[in-house]
Amino acid sequence: MRTVIVYESQFGNTRQVADAIAEGARQVSEVRMVNVNDATPERLDSADLVLVGGPTHVHGMSRPETRAQAQRIADADDNLILEPQAPGTGIREWLESGPVLPALVAAFDTRADAAKWLTGSAARHIAKRLRGHGRTMVIEPGSFLAPDNDIDLSEVERARDWGARAARSAIETTGLDYARRTI
Ligand SMILES: Cc1cc2nc3c(=O)[nH]c(=O)nc-3n(C[C@H](O)[C@H](O)[C@H](O)COP(=O)(O)O)c2cc1C
Incomplete structure (x- = not known):
């Protein structure tokens, strides 16, 4: 089976989570990580499962204005470095x-470390969009905490586990087997 992870990341938190998800999914699947700016049809071609993720901005998915705000935050803080592809498009x-x-x-x-009803969740909105396109969710949306732009090891482990469960669920649904299908 082949899994493609399409991610957006401004400060690197969602990229780190996507990395951990990839590690988990790799236990049972071929995996490719693709930044949303590079998510062309060719890169998604022949994917059996696509996992889509990004940072929570103003309770949902980022917009050009919130990404510009992230840029201003990075400009004002020496400890924050914007990802090379951050100024581009979003999920x-x-x-x-x-x-x-x-x-x-x-x-x-990824989102702030507080109750979901306070923070909102980009994943919830992404899932709704995907369902609207008639797609089937193999697992409930995964939401990972990045307090102060720092991710705990426990969240990395949770992301790894979520990635493995997502890929296993896809295999159960399709009957595709890693051993029988390579990229
Ligand atoms: C402009 C902006 C708006 C944000 N709004 C929210 C929000 O509504 N809820 C939340 O939980 N986190 C919010 N955050 C925090 C990010 O979701 C969080 O830091 C995330 O892990 C960043 O991921 P990234 O480094 O991959 O961009 C916001 C961050 C920025 C820059």
């Missing part, structure tokens, strides 16, 4: 562009 715009996706998908995000 919201990518989903609106109508990417060709396989039947099986799942959504994840």
Whole structure:
């Protein structure tokens, strides 16, 4: 089976979580990580499962204005470094562009360390969009905490486990087997 992880990240937190998800999914699947700015149809071609994730901005997916705000925050803080592809497009715009996706998908995000009803969750919105496109969720949305732009080892482990469960669930759904199908 082949899994593609499409992620957006401004400060690197969601990239780290995507890395851990990839590690988990690799236990049972071929995995490719793709920044949303590089998520062309060719890169998603022949994916059996696509996992889509980004940071929570203003309770949902980022917008051009919130990404510009992230840029201003980074400019004002020597300890924060913007990801090289951060100023580009976001998951919201990518989903609106109508990417060709396989039947099986799942959504994840990173967010502040507080109750979800206070922080909101980009993953919830990503999942809703994906369901609207008629896609099947292989697992509940994953939401990972990045307090003060720092991720705890326990969250990294949770992301690894979520990635493994997502890929296993896709295998159970499709009957595809890692051993029988390579990239
Ligand atoms: C402009 C902006 C708005 C944000 N809004 C929220 C929010 O509404 N809820 C939340 O939990 N976190 C919010 N955050 C925090 C980010 O979701 C969090 O730091 C995330 O892990 C960043 O991921 P990244 O480093 O991959 O961009 C916001 C961050 C920025 C820069």
